[in-house]
Amino acid sequence: TADVPEIIVGTEVGLLHPLRQGSPEKTFYGFPEAVCPNMKKTTLDHVVAALETLAPRIEIPEEIAARARQSVERMVQYG
Numbered sequence: 001t002a003d004v005p006e007i008i009v010g011t012e013v014g015l016l017h018p019l020r021q022g023s024p025e026k027t028f029y030g031f032p033e034a035v036c037p038n039m040k041k042t043t044l045d046h047v048v049a050a051l052e053t054l055a056p057r058i059e060i061p062e063e064i065a066a067r068a069r070q071s072v073e074r075m076v077q078y079g
């Protein structure tokens with residue numbers, strides 16, 4: 001994790017709990033209204049099935065994929 005005591009997390013609020021469990025010395029701030037009902041339906045079995053079958057296949061236009069890739073690379077860079 002980052003070498004800072006406080007982190008703003010701009011993603012689904014359900015991801016805050018494992019972050020807090022993994023780094024109890026840090027303070028994580030989220031957005032309470034950032035609830036994704038579809039993420040709440042996803043189970044580990046769903047993830048396993050998707051990885052085993054590579055389905056459903058989602059096609060992303062290259063111009064969108066390039067911008068998304070850049071965002072992910074920046075997040076990884078900051079750790």
